[in-house]
Amino acid sequence: MTIRVGVIGTNWITESFIEAASEIEDFQLTAVYSRTTDKAKAFADKYKAENIFIDLEEMAKSDTIDAVYIASPNALHAQQAIVFLKNKKHVLTEKAMASNVNEVKQMIAAAKENNVLLMEALKTTFLPNFQVIQENLHKVGEIRRAFVSYCQYSSRYDAYKEGTVLNAFRPELSNGALMDIGVYCLYPMVLLFGKPEEVKANSFLLDSGVDGEGSIILSYPDMDVILMYSKITNSYIPSEIQGEEGNLLVQQFSTPTKVEFIPRKGEVEDLTVSQKTASMYYEAKEFIELIKAGKIESAVNSYDVSLTVMEIMDEVRKQTGVVFPADKQ
Template identity: 55%
Template sequence: MIKFGIIGTNWITDRFIQASEGVEDFQLQAVYSRTEERAKAFAETHGIRDWFTNIEEMASKDHIDAVYIASPNSFHCSQAITFLNKGIHVLCEKPLASNEREVQEMIAAAKKNDALLMEAVRTTFLPNFQLLREKLHTIGTIRKVNVSCCKYSSRYDAYKDGTVLNAFNPAFSNGALMDLGVYCIYPMVVLFGEPKEIKATGTMLDSGVDGSGSVIMKYDEIEVVSTFSKISNTHIPTEIQGEDGTVTIDQIGEFSTLTFYNRNGETCSYVQQEDYPPMYYEIQEFVSVIKAGEKLESLINSYNHSLLSARVMDEARKQIGLVFPADR
């Protein structure tokens, strides 16, 4: 059994626990929260044996093999390195860190301590993403990609009323690019690699983060236009255009339905089977890599993919003037 600890007690950790129930050799052992009341309540709700309010104490106990980090982005680097330095494997929510420099530090700690570090971008493990990679050649030479992830944040109403919650606070390395833009950028890096050129625009809020924006990634033959927003919604699917056909993805964060359109008018749709919750597949990959024990790195959410994604977002932030305390 791989004994897990969890950092964070929010809705995403609830979904993580639900998804982990189908993963063989997964055992939930510990939880951390900043407050004793929250840690104890979460542990009781989910039947977790150990709870902590101190990260160092949690990492020093010889009772967990791995940890899932779902804290605010600005804490990812320091928390991950604390566990990695103890030889504890780390599955860390996207984005992996505030910037590329922090990602490099985390990877160095993982390699030094023979521990697995993996970015928890769930979409790249979903069956339909794997199917997309297998069948992408059928649409011929790819020319243009329009990818969108725009979801009006429930926290934006509080923001407009004068309350700046974590989602719109630069101290936590947040904003539209970091929260939703990564869903657009990371899969494109996995599919096409590092872009030759990046052009970014953004709508900056008074709090100092971006409410929405776009990033154009230019390759030798492909132009990828990514749009993302936390202050508006979209109902337009992602589209990959090739010379021989087009494929649409209903939601870039879900990949539940792929539809291929041939130039001759033929169409074919693939609906993802709902055998497991979406987060199941990333947990299964993480556990499988640990148990294989040969090379402690995912071939899909690899170190290189995390570095390239962070590099793209760093350049985009530079162009729109989005600076975090973690950058200084």
């Protein structure tokens, strides 16, 4: 059963998705959408897709695709996803799933109403080394703190400082450090520990109106989670889950490359397993397998997790003063 997939967006993340998904036997790229014919044709030719579209409604109604991968700016995710969901097409949408929780609720309602799959493309939670973290969490004993850091200087920040505001720093596209980078810290923690009792946040805002960097404390009854993220600085420190009996130390949490268990007493244990370099393979595989199984929701990147993550992100933006045009609609 081949799943015919169309893509929205012709940037590097779409290329990474196609290259990873092409390793899946039942995946077939059949259509490309772009705002211009030339761009759509060039991208389609490169990846041997037979159909191109510059009209979203036409693509959604087309019988050339069963599903769509959406990698457009965050502000467009909800509108585009709902068009395809209403046309009975399965949807995999890049993180962040949408601009705010109201949009996420609308997307989920459309998926349920039309009995099709909707999934957020947050790759971390499907990676083998994240599963290692889940399987070995008990070793640390009573968990008291988790610390996750993802700080990556954006190549677009240099242009910003020179006066050119590219997509990554535009509030009208629902972008910024939290939406693009912080979500990689937040999403896995919600999956592991659930909804926190309290959220406290701090951000450094750029003149454009988005956050350049920020930090979040999630409070739980017996522990806290500290998140640190940035698009204007780098960080090289590992992330850590601290328990009374030991620690899990994780290198590069967004795409875990090394996982170690450090017991309070005893020798360090390397838990790392091999995983594909094309890290988007695992989320693509989940998406294809769910469609084949007739499922409309992932048990991993579930509706509840996506909703909770977006609720927290809305609260962080409320506390730090980041407002998107989409919030007023």
